[in-house]
Amino acid sequence: MLYALRPLAFALLAALGSAAHAQAAAGTAAALDAAVLDALDLRIAAAAPRVIEWRRDIHAHPELSGREVRTARLVAEHLKRLGLEVQTGVGGTGVVGILRGALPGKVVALRADMDALPVEEATGLPFASKVRASYRGKETAVMHACGHDGHTAILMGVAEVLQGMKARLPGSVKFIFQPAEEGAPDGHDHHDGAATPAWGAKAMVEQGALKEVQAIFGLHLTGNLPLGVVGYRSGPLMAGADSLRIRVQGRGTHGSAPWSGVDPILASAQVVVGLQGIVSRQLNITQEPAVLTIGAIQGGNRDNIIPDSVEMLGTLRTFDEGMRSEAKQRIATTAQSIAAASGAQASVSFGPTAYSVTNNPPALTEAVLPALKLAARGRVTEIPKVSGSEDFSEFQKAVPGFFYLLGATPKGKEAATAPTNHSPAFDINEDALAVGVRTLSVLALDFLGRP
Numbered sequence: 032m033l034y035a036l037r038p039l040a041f042a043l044l045a046a047l048g049s050a051a052h053a054q055a056a057a058g059t060a061a062a063l064d065a066a067v068l069d070a071l072d073l074r075i076a077a078a079a080p081r082v083i084e085w086r087r088d089i090h091a092h093p094e095l096s097g098r099e100v101r102t103a104r105l106v107a108e109h110l111k112r113l114g115l116e117v118q119t120g121v122g123g124t125g126v127v128g129i130l131r132g133a134l135p136g137k138v139v140a141l142r143a144d145m146d147a148l149p150v151e152e153a154t155g156l157p158f159a160s161k162v163r164a165s166y167r168g169k170e171t172a173v174m175h176a177c178g179h180d181g182h183t184a185i186l187m188g189v190a191e192v193l194q195g196m197k198a199r200l201p202g203s204v205k206f207i208f209q210p211a212e213e214g215a216p217d218g219h220d221h222h223d224g225a226a227t228p229a230w231g232a233k234a235m236v237e238q239g240a241l242k243e244v245q246a247i248f249g250l251h252l253t254g255n256l257p258l259g260v261v262g263y264r265s266g267p268l269m270a271g272a273d274s275l276r277i278r279v280q281g282r283g284t285h286g287s288a289p290w291s292g293v294d295p296i297l298a299s300a301q302v303v304v305g306l307q308g309i310v311s312r313q314l315n316i317t318q319e320p321a322v323l324t325i326g327a328i329q330g331g332n333r334d335n336i337i338p339d340s341v342e343m344l345g346t347l348r349t350f351d352e353g354m355r356s357e358a359k360q361r362i363a364t365t366a367q368s369i370a371a372a373s374g375a376q377a378s379v380s381f382g383p384t385a386y387s388v389t390n391n392p393p394a395l396t397e398a399v400l401p402a403l404k405l406a407a408r409g410r411v412t413e414i415p416k417v418s419g420s421e422d423f424s425e426f427q428k429a430v431p432g433f434f435y436l437l438g439a440t441p442k443g444k445e446a447a448t449a450p451t452n453h454s455p456a457f458d459i460n461e462d463a464l465a466v467g468v469r470t471l472s473v474l475a476l477d478f479l480g481r482p
């Protein structure tokens with residue numbers, strides 16, 4: 032995910048006090064009788080040590096977005112060993128495995144992301160990453176600082192567990208291991224106006240990964256929810272994210288004689304201030320929240336030269352597609368009008384990041400909730416919106432999809448203060464992995480079992 036989750040670390044204990052009730056209610060999950068769950072739990076217990084081994088192996092060998100070659104090979108070899116139909120190179124390094132149950136039925140997809148981040152690991156774990164790679168022209172450390180190592184290992188575990196239950200599986204399960212969730216692969220991230228090729232989930236969808244699929248499920252690990260707790264939300268869960276670039280073109284001149292040129296520094300300062308009026312004054316934030324941040328601004332090189340131009344970079348986060356397009360329109364108009372007032376020109380472009388809102392359809396959310404509660408043994412809680420983003424939204428644009436967060440607060444840490452995703456100290460409690468396997472397996476079985 033393109034952001035950290037610390038805001039989620041609110042007091043959950045009261046909510047979890049009602050776990051017993053939730054578990055009783057969960058008994059209504061269709062098509063999942065006790066015998067199936069018992070069989071599932073035996074297989075999960077058998078697979079759990081290997082899931083941890085895979086996670087540690089992947090953690091020690093992180094790969095940046097779009098370069099998940101070793102990870103994809105590990106995944107593909109595992110799926111082939113299980114006897115699944117395997118497609119590699121889907122949307123870059125993506126891998127799709129198809130498990131066909133012995134009984135006829137629907138097709139459900141489960142998704143994991145495989146990429147790591149340019150972060151220098153500071154966990155001190157025995158299997159901490161020592162990997163370095165070239166990124167944006169510089170050598171950088173690489174780390175699984177967002178838990179995608181765990182997601183990949185969990186889904187490998189689910190494939191193993193469900194393969195073992197194939198004889199009574201109605202329908203098929205597609206296992207989707209996607210590259211480049213964290214953003215455009217290095218080299219795609221240009222701003223020269225050229226169209227950026229699709230990456231990550233979008234590229235996999237374009238290459239047919241969701242063919243015949245009727246629903247998709249995915250999860251994200253976070254240290255900021257207590258261990259084993261599932262956080263869910265109906266409707267918008269995570270924000271849409273649009274990166275933006277504004278170039279303010281003035282006319283360079285001597286710093287002592289600004290009237291002989293057009294100062295893009297002052298115009299840019301006014302643009303930055305003006306942009307903050309969009310969320311606070313122009314969008315109807317009673318509908319949904321929004322965030323607009325300018326995170327980089329560059330122009331000039333010394334005290335007495337007014338530069339020709341200034342460039343700034345920012346990010347827009349929204350929870351409604353209508354507000355998203357309105358905000359983008361207003362950003363362009365605001366920057367252009369303010370720059371024009373001083374004789375400068377602003378050109379505004381969006382991308383390469385353009386993630387839609389991660390939106391859990393209410394009907395699907397309601398339908399899966401009993402099974403989710405059953406799978407998480409009642410430890411399920413509704414969470415606030417997250418201003419981070421996920422390209423799981425690309426799958427949800429194609430088929431109904433449900434995304435949830437899974438608590439994995441490391442041993443000896445508190446959810447409220449545990450290192451966030453993307454932090455050099457980010458870590459997970461590996462006991463969460465089995466909960467991940469159980470919840471995704473149950474969601475798939477429940478979906479296939481329902482008429």
Ligand SMILES: [Zn+2]
Pocket residue numbers: 032033177178179212251
């Ligand atoms: Zn992530």
Ligand SMILES: [Zn+2]
Pocket residue numbers: 032033034177213452453
């Ligand atoms: Zn992330």
